[in-house]
Amino acid sequence: MSNLSILLHTALVAMFVSNLPLVRMLGVCPLASTFSFRNAWIYSAVAAFVLTVSGTAAWLIDALILAPAGLEVAQLLVFMMTAATLVQICETTFERFYPRMFHAIGTDLSLLAANCAVAGLMLTVTDTNSVTGSPFSLVEAAVHSIFAAAGMSLAILITSGLRERIDLNRLPKPFAGLAGAFMIAAIAAIVFAGFAGSPALH
Amino acid sequence: MIIIAVSTAAFCGVILGLFNSRFRLVPDKRLRLVMEVLPGFNCGSCGHATCALFAEALVSGKAEHHACVPGGPRAASALSEILGVEMSKVEAKLAVIHCKGGKAEASVRSVYDGLSDCHSATMIGNGDRTCQDGCLGLGTCVRACPFGAISITVNGVAAVSPDLCTGCGNCIKSCPRGLIELIPGIHKIFVACGNHDYGAHVKKYCSVGCTACGLCVKASLSGAVEIENNLPRLDYEFGDTFVTAAHKCPSNCFVDLVKARPKVNIDTKCTGCGECLHICPVKGAITGEPGERHVIQKTMCIGCGRCLNICPAHAISLWGGLGYGAPDITRYRKMR
Numbered sequence: 001m002s003n004l005s006i007l008l009h010t011a012l013v014a015m016f017v018s019n020l021p022l023v024r025m026l027g028v029c030p031l032a033s034t035f036s037f038r039n040a041w042i043y044s045a046v047a048a049f050v051l052t053v054s055g056t057a058a059w060l061i062d063a064l065i066l067a068p069a070g071l072e073v074a075q076l077l078v079f080m081m082t083a084a085t086l087v088q089i090c091e092t093t094f095e096r097f098y099p100r101m102f103h104a105i106g107t108d109l110s111l112l113a114a115n116c117a118v119a120g121l122m123l124t125v126t127d128t129n130s131v132t133g134s135p136f137s138l139v140e141a142a143v144h145s146i147f148a149a150a151g152m153s154l155a156i157l158i159t160s161g162l163r164e165r166i167d168l169n170r171l172p173k174p175f176a177g178l179a180g181a182f183m184i185a186a187i188a189a190i191v192f193a194g195f196a197g198s199p200a201l202h
Numbered sequence: 203m204i205i206i207a208v209s210t211a212a213f214c215g216v217i218l219g220l221f222n223s224r225f226r227l228v229p230d231k232r233l234r235l236v237m238e239v240l241p242g243f244n245c246g247s248c249g250h251a252t253c254a255l256f257a258e259a260l261v262s263g264k265a266e267h268h269a270c271v272p273g274g275p276r277a278a279s280a281l282s283e284i285l286g287v288e289m290s291k292v293e294a295k296l297a298v299i300h301c302k303g304g305k306a307e308a309s310v311r312s313v314y315d316g317l318s319d320c321h322s323a324t325m326i327g328n329g330d331r332t333c334q335d336g337c338l339g340l341g342t343c344v345r346a347c348p349f350g351a352i353s354i355t356v357n358g359v360a361a362v363s364p365d366l367c368t369g370c371g372n373c374i375k376s377c378p379r380g381l382i383e384l385i386p387g388i389h390k391i392f393v394a395c396g397n398h399d400y401g402a403h404v405k406k407y408c409s410v411g412c413t414a415c416g417l418c419v420k421a422s423l424s425g426a427v428e429i430e431n432n433l434p435r436l437d438y439e440f441g442d443t444f445v446t447a448a449h450k451c452p453s454n455c456f457v458d459l460v461k462a463r464p465k466v467n468i469d470t471k472c473t474g475c476g477e478c479l480h481i482c483p484v485k486g487a488i489t490g491e492p493g494e495r496h497v498i499q500k501t502m503c504i505g506c507g508r509c510l511n512i513c514p515a516h517a518i519s520l521w522g523g524l525g526y527g528a529p530d531i532t533r534y535r536k537m538r
Contacts, residue, residue, distance in 0.1 A: 074206040085214040089221050096225045103255055168317040 007143050009131040014147035016195040020117045021155045027117025031159045032181045040160035044153030050112045054083045055145025058122035079122040230261045239280040245348045247271040247370035268292045272368035294387030295369025297362050301337035302394035304357025308408040324378040332407035335396040346376035361531040364459050390459035391444040398432045412455045418447035445506040446483045448537050459529045463505030464522040471517035478509035
């Protein structure tokens with residue numbers, strides 16, 4: 001495969017085939033906690049930002065510090081701390097230089113720092129790339145992070161849009177609120193499972 | 203493993219500390235005090251998205267201290283103290299819904315079984331009510347109110363509870379028919395009809411619809427009521443109480459949120475001149491022969507207060523307080 005097609009495959013896998021919340025079930029809580037489409041836009045933008053930054057940073061830390069020192073056992077520990085630090089630094093920077101943006105996304109940013117989607121993505125980009133069968137290169141890791149983030153935003157927007165539409169109806173009590181949100185997420189997950197295709201066709 | 207954990211944590215801590223000492227903003231000390239005063243509903247009536255943004259604007263001098271509507275005069279005085287500015291007068295506002303034609307009063311021309319949202323109903327054949335301006339009763343304004351002040355009554359029409367309403371105005375935009383308006387909070391009387399149709403048409407489909415007969419215009423001596431596009435418009439700046447206008451309405455489409463108005467009383471100073479007899483808008487509320495002490499029929503007096511200043515002997519006074527307390531918004535008081 002040429003370089004470009006590998007990147008394209010990586011992007012599609014990250015966004016659809018192994019979509020973070022809907023296929024790998026990592027970071028499902030935003031699907032349940034975003035009630036309106038307008039909130040979902042803000043939340044998904046924040047999630048995309050955090051995932052892109054932390055995924056790329058994880059690859060760099062792993063390749064430059066952990067792997068040469070033989071400390072792969074401590075991956076998760078180091079990743080979580082660096083992710084939290086990075087997010088905190090971003091938050092301070094926003095507050096200082098982009099106050100309007102900070103007020104729009106401020107609380108969401110620190111909430112996302114400890115999201116399981118972040119941890120999952122960090123561990124994925126330091127593992128082998130399922131497209132090539134060899135470890136991720138820096139460019140592949142960056143592309144994977146960006147499109148995994150886009151996939152997460154897509155999932156949040158889809159479910160929140162559906163939820164906004166459904167909340168207007170008279171729902172039976174057991175299906176209102178959180179239960180309904182999870183059912184919507186489940187149905188969306190079935191749709192996304194279709195992107196992986198049937199093993200019999202390969 | 204422990205060494206790795208400790209050293210990573212220490213490293214991250216040092217980096218964050220250095221970064222914060224270099225870049226972190228030091229918040230204004232008054233900000234915390236201001237946030238304590240603000241009600242924290244994030245209603246947006248001050249023009250800022252959240253209370254926190256409004257607090258920042260206040261501290262930096264970009265907002266007025268009386269801009270917080272739900273906080274009212276109390277928040278305004280507290281804020282003016284914190285910010286060190288002179289307090290200005292705050293006028294409380296009250297949202298009213300210009301319709302009281304529920305299932306019992308207004309006729310329905312079709313069955314609507316769609317989303318329970320007024321905007322959806324307006325898009326499908328302009329709703330199920332025959333009246334094209336009336337309340338649809340599907341509760342879009344109920345969901346828009348951050349204070350839970352609006353409810354849909356059993357009669358199927360929206361009503362604002364004046365005790366809970368803060369006058370933030372969030373509901374105004376939510377109504378697809380534009381039936382909600384803010385009036386000065388001290389006035390408790392409003393016209394509960396938004397229909398611009400001709401009187402003869404209105405009578406066919408709503409028993410409490412305004413027919414634009416103009417009796418309320420004649421009833422208010424000050425000229426504070428004007429008929430505009432087949433609907434009376436009350437000018438609250440005139441100082442009129444509108445009690446007489448509300449009483450005279452033959453279709454009963456005014457709403458008085460006060461439970462009971464005070465009644466007048468004529469004491470022994472009365473000379474029997476008969477001035478009050480002529481000015482009283484209710485026939486038979488004041489009785490008495492010329493030269494003798496006149497008597498008020500307490501059940502008929504509406505408490506408009508017109509006779510108070512006309513009496514040359516100063517024998518007339520208002521007795522009894524306003525019926526304060528939560529008015530029954532599920533069934534408005536009958537005006538006549």
